Amino acid sequence: MLNLRETIDRQVSLALKGLLSLEEAPLAVCSPSRPGFLDYTLSLPMKLARTRHRAPVVIAQELQPAVADMACAGFVEAVAPGYINIQLSDSFVADELTSMLGTAPAVLLQKEANGQKIQVEFVSANPTGPLHVGNGRGAALGSVLATLLETQGYDVDREYYVNDYGSKMKLFTASIAHYLFPMLGLEYPMPAEGYQGAYVPELAQAIHDRRGSELSSLLEEQRFAIIEEGGKTLVLASIRRALEEMGVSFDTWFSERYLIENGWNDRVLQQFRDRDVVYEKDNAVWLRSTDFGDDKDRVLVRHDGEPTYTLTDAAYHFNKFQRGYVKSIDVFGADHIGHIVPMQALMKSLGLPDDFLEIIIYQIVHFLRGGQRVVLSKQTGEIIELADLVREVGKDQTRVFFLLSSADSELEFDLEAAKENSLDNPAYYLKYTHARLCSVERQVRGIGAGVPSEATPADILFLKTPEDRELLKCLLKAQDEVDDAARTRQPHRVLYLAGELAKAVNTFYQKEKVIQEDAGLVRARMLLVLASQRLLQAYAHVLGVTLPESM
RNA sequence: GGGCCCAUAGCUCAGCUGGAUAGAGCAACGGAUUUCUAAUCCGUCGGUCGCAGGUUCAAAUCCUGCUGGGCUCGCCA
Numbered sequence: 001m002l003n004l005r006e007t008i009d010r011q012v013s014l015a016l017k018g019l020l021s022l023e024e025a026p027l028a029v030c031s032p033s034r035p036g037f038l039d040y041t042l043s044l045p046m047k048l049a050r051t052r053h054r055a056p057v058v059i060a061q062e063l064q065p066a067v068a069d070m071a072c073a074g075f076v077e078a079v080a081p082g083y084i085n086i087q088l089s090d091s092f093v094a095d096e097l098t099s100m101l102g103t104a105p106a107v108l109l110q111k112e113a114n115g116q117k118i119q120v121e122f123v124s125a126n127p128t129g130p131l132h133v134g135n136g137r138g139a140a141l142g143s144v145l146a147t148l149l150e151t152q153g154y155d156v157d158r159e160y161y162v163n164d165y166g167s168k169m170k171l172f173t174a175s176i177a178h179y180l181f182p183m184l185g186l187e188y189p190m191p192a193e194g195y196q197g198a199y200v201p202e203l204a205q206a207i208h209d210r211r212g213s214e215l216s217s218l219l220e221e222q223r224f225a226i227i228e229e230g231g232k233t234l235v236l237a238s239i240r241r242a243l244e245e246m247g248v249s250f251d252t253w254f255s256e257r258y259l260i261e262n263g264w265n266d267r268v269l270q271q272f273r274d275r276d277v278v279y280e281k282d283n284a285v286w287l288r289s290t291d292f293g294d295d296k297d298r299v300l301v302r303h304d305g306e307p308t309y310t311l312t313d314a315a316y317h318f319n320k321f322q323r324g325y326v327k328s329i330d331v332f333g334a335d336h337i338g339h340i341v342p343m344q345a346l347m348k349s350l351g352l353p354d355d356f357l358e359i360i361i362y363q364i365v366h367f368l369r370g371g372q373r374v375v376l377s378k379q380t381g382e383i384i385e386l387a388d389l390v391r392e393v394g395k396d397q398t399r400v401f402f403l404l405s406s407a408d409s410e411l412e413f414d415l416e417a418a419k420e421n422s423l424d425n426p427a428y429y430l431k432y433t434h435a436r437l438c439s440v441e442r443q444v445r446g447i448g449a450g451v452p453s454e455a456t457p458a459d460i461l462f463l464k465t466p467e468d469r470e471l472l473k474c475l476l477k478a479q480d481e482v483d484d485a486a487r488t489r490q491p492h493r494v495l496y497l498a499g500e501l502a503k504a505v506n507t508f509y510q511k512e513k514v515i516q517e518d519a520g521l522v523r524a525r526m527l528l529v530l531a532s533q534r535l536l537q538a539y540a541h542v543l544g545v546t547l548p549e550s551m
Numbered sequence: 552g553g554g555c556c557c558a559u560a561g562c563u564c565a566g567c568u569g570g571a572u573a574g575a576g577c578a579a580c581g582g583a584u585u586u587c588u589a590a591u592c593c594g595u596c597g598g599u600c601g602c603a604g605g606u607u608c609a610a611a612u613c614c615u616g617c618u619g620g621g622c623u624c625g626c627c628a
Contacts (some may be wrong), residue, residue, distance in 0.1 A: 005568090006628055036572090043570050046601065049608065056608080081608090082573070103589045129566045249617075256628095284626055295553075297623085302626040310615055337555050338623045363556060364621070371562090405564055406554055411623070412563060417577085423590050424577065436588055482595070494566060499575080509582090510592040529587095 001100060001109060001479040004072075005030060008040055008086065011070040014325065019066060024048060030086065032477055037084040038075065039473060043087070045082040056082025070450045086204065088476070090460035097455035097527050098478055105537035109482045114153040117324050120146045122245065122331035124161040125542040127235045128172040129197055130203045131386040134333065137365050137411065139386070140402035142331040142506040143248045144491035145360070149329075152486045157251045157325070161316065164232050165257045166309065171195065179204035180227060184216045203231050242387035247395050247544045255311055265307045268350070269300065271318065277349050287314075287349060294345035299375040314346045321352050328488065329358045337361055360489055362407035368414040396545040398426040403495040426499055427545065430536065432433065433502035434547035437533040440514055444526055455527050462524035467508040474504040475531050482542070498539035506533050 008030045013020075016028055027047045030040040045060035052059060060078035067084055068076035100108065103459045122142025125135050144160070149156045163169070174188070175195040181188040183204070194200075196351035207230035208215070215223050236253070243249065259265065269285070272278045277288045278300065285301035300311040313483070320328045340359050347357050367374040367382075376384045383389055390398050397418045404426070405411045423429045445451055452459070453468065464474060478497065487494035512524040 031568080031570075034571070043609090046570070046608065079571090081571075163628060167626065241611075252628065282626080286626095299626045304626085306626085308626065310626095313628090334556075334622045336623085341554070348561080361556075361622090368563095409564075410557070413562080418561095421590085426576080428577095432588080433589055436591085440587050447587095484567065489568080490563085493567090496575085499565095503575080506591060507593085509587080510589090515587045551588075 001103075002096060003479045003483050004088075004476055005032070005480045008072060010489050011072055011483055012042065012067060015066045016063060016517075019063060024051075026152065032473075032480070033085060036469065038087040039476070040086045040088075042084040042086070045078075045084065049082065051078055057205070060084050082172045088466065090457035091402075091470065093460045093476065094455040094457045097459075100475065100534055101453055101455070101527070103534070105534050108538035108540045109151045109479060109542065111151065111153040113155065116154055118149055118154040119157045119320060119323075119325045119328045120149065120331065121161055121328060122158045123248075124163070125239065126163045126168055127239065127362070128168055128195060129235060130199060130238050131390045133367065133384060133386050133413075134365055136246065136386045136389060136398060137402045137407075138244055138331050139246055139248045139364050139397050141360070141362055143489050144399075144494065144543055145329065145331065147544065148482070148486045148491055148494065151482055158204070158249070159252045159254055159411065160493055162232075162236065162253055162255045162257075164255055165260055166306075169228060169232075169460075172231060173224055175200050175462060176204045176207065176227050176231050177224065180208055180215075183208045183212065196384065197390055199235075203234055206245045207231065207235055225426045230232060240344055240441075242385070242390065243393060245387060245390045247400055254316075256316070259312060259315050259319060264319050265311055268315040268318045268486065269311065271313075271350060272300065275349065275351065286522070287346075289345040291341060291347035292345040294342050298342060298346075301409045305484050310342065310346065313343065314350060317352070317357060318350055319355060325356075327356060327358060329360060331360045331362065334361055334363045358489070360407060363410045365396060365402070365411045365413050368412055369416060374415070391414075394427075395398070396431075397425065397427045399544055400430075400495060403492045406490060406492050413454055426495070430498055430502055430540065430545065431547055432551055433505050434533065434536050434540075434551040435549060436509060437505065437536070438549040440509070440529050441526075441533065443515060444522065444529075447454060449515070449519070449522050449526075451530070452523050459520075459524040459527055462518075462521045463528065467504075467511045468525075468528065471504045471508045471528050471532065474501045475528070475535055478535055478538075494539055494542050498543065501532060501539065502534060505536075 009028070012028045012030060016025075020028060028042065028044050030042050032430040033039055045056040049056040055079065060082050064076055064078040064084055067073060067086065072088055072092045074092070075085050077085050077086060120142055122138050123131070123135055125131055134323045169192065171191055172195055173232050174191045177188040178190040178194065179201040184514050207227055208210050211226055211230065215226060218226070228326045272287060275293065277542060279286050279288060283303040284299045287298045287300050288297045290296060290545045298310045299308050301307055307507065317328060321362055338360070343359065347355070367376065374382045376382055382390060393401070393415060401418045403412070417425060421428060423432055441451065463469065481497050482494065485491065485497075510527065512525065513527060515522060537547060
């Protein structure tokens with residue numbers, strides 16, 4: 001589809017070329033009109049009033065003829081206090097509808113490939129336990145952002161960073177050992193701050209079942225290696241399963257251990273040394289990150305010789321850069337808010353491009369049941385694992401409810417509303433609307449009326465009621481909005497767009513009959529039905545939800 | 552104390568190149584059904600867009616200050 005705002009802007013600046021000065025030209029941009037007005041609006045006359053010392057409405061009248069001459073313009077009017085309203089021409093609208101009908105939904109909103117590789121890293125929870133319901137928001141946002149970026153022509157890779165190295169991992173291994181050693185007739189103390197969940201003894205049992213005989217004959221160090229590997233593998237499998245049930249998959253599961261074992265920390269440390277941005281203090285190696293905007297210098301190598309997370313993170317992103325991504329977008333929970341400044345300082349100190357790393361932070365999710373906020377703890381017996389949440393409310397409902405507000409805002413996830421099989425539930429509303437559109441199509445085919453495969457300007461002449469026009473506007477502005485959502489990295493906007501389209505469809509459906517006497521009108525309305533159906537499917541593709549053909 | 556996020560209708564939230572009367576869903580009330588799926592639709596009610604300044608022809612939107620809430624400030628990851 002065309003981005004209409006861009007298209008019109010281009011035509012406007014061409015049309016007004018001789019009428020605007022160089023300084024004035026950039027002001028000639030249109031915006032979508034409010035309901036009740038024509039399709040697009042230019043507020044240019046208002047902006048020119050000051051420098052031109054004329055009343056805006058007079059300027060509007062002067063510019064109107066040139067604007068009306070544009071190829072895409074149908075009816076154009078200058079109105080007080082100084083707007084130029086544009087209605088798209090019938091042939092232009094017909095061309096757009098034709099292209100919508102001739103394009104598969106999965107690529108309807110897709111631009112041409114731009115040859116750039118971009119990475120979205122999300123979830124990346126430690127492999128030391130099952131995913132928590134809170135991780136679900138990152139999963140939903142990250143996966144939708146990834147498809148959203150694909151619409152912009154990027155070659156997108158979805159990556160999960162597996163933090164399988166370091167003190168958390170040691171703690172995890174020790175916690176399993178505490179339950180596993182007694183099965184070998186040995187003892188091992190539960191470490192302070194050890195992992196507590198019921199899954200820990202289960203992991204111990206599973207590892208013992210598989211490799212118990214081996215374990216008893218090994219040295220302690222080898223034993224721990226097996227426990228760690230076994231625990232990690234089992235947990236990652238459960239994480240992967242939970243995500244798949246939510247419709248989320250990854251291209252790459254990238255191991256932190258891999259980085260370290262393959263010398264990436266050393267490489268990046270050398271890079272820091274070459275750039276002369278490190279120093280030694282208290283037996284540790286420090287990065288002079290304050291030179292790059294950080295509020296304090298960071299330790300890269302601890303006094304005991306172990307790398308810090310900071311060093312490995314630098315190595316990780318350096319590695320991403322080497323893999324050829326033009327950009328890495330990392331999606332983190334609000335508890336990582338403090339990482340933005342240090343990480344950007346890291347990128348700078350490594351000499352990576354300023355815009356290489358983008359960090360998206362999503363705020364906390366509160367879960368509601370019976371109108372009350374749910375306290376997630378073992379004591380309350382409330383669901384706490386993502387897999388349980390998806391099982392309880394369903395894949396599509398889970399995805400939709402995690403997208404109900406902007407990542408910047410805290411989110412209330414109403415478990416009962418999400419489960420509800422009624423149209424108060426936005427996920428169901430989308431499904432129902434799609435089923436209804438499909439039903440109309442079946443009916444029309446059933447009575448033997450022609451189902452159009454392309455639109456002509458004559459068809460558009462039939463679409464004159466407010467409901468027809470509003471639905472048309474919803475269809476035509478899709479690419480504008482999707483491009484905006486992608487540019488501003490706001491996946492939730494796609495859900496709102498889909499909801500808006502569904503609303504327009506249902507209002508149209510209620511008010512205007514598709515099947516009726518006038519064959520020309522049937523055909524024209526069918527264009528709306530089919531295009532709406534395609535567009536709804538296109539949105540659903542981006543959102544990762546499934547739309548049934550009947551309910 | 553520093554950094555970041557938030558504050559819009561009774562509730563949950565949209566509103567992103569600054570534009571015309573501030574929107575949706577829920578809740579409340581009232582309507583539409585010999586149905587192309589009423590699992591729908593329409594209408595009414597409901598807002599000093601946290602407060603105070605500023606920029607602008609124009610501010611929910613941009614800037615400054617303040618108030619309230621959230622997250623966060625490790626040689627953890």
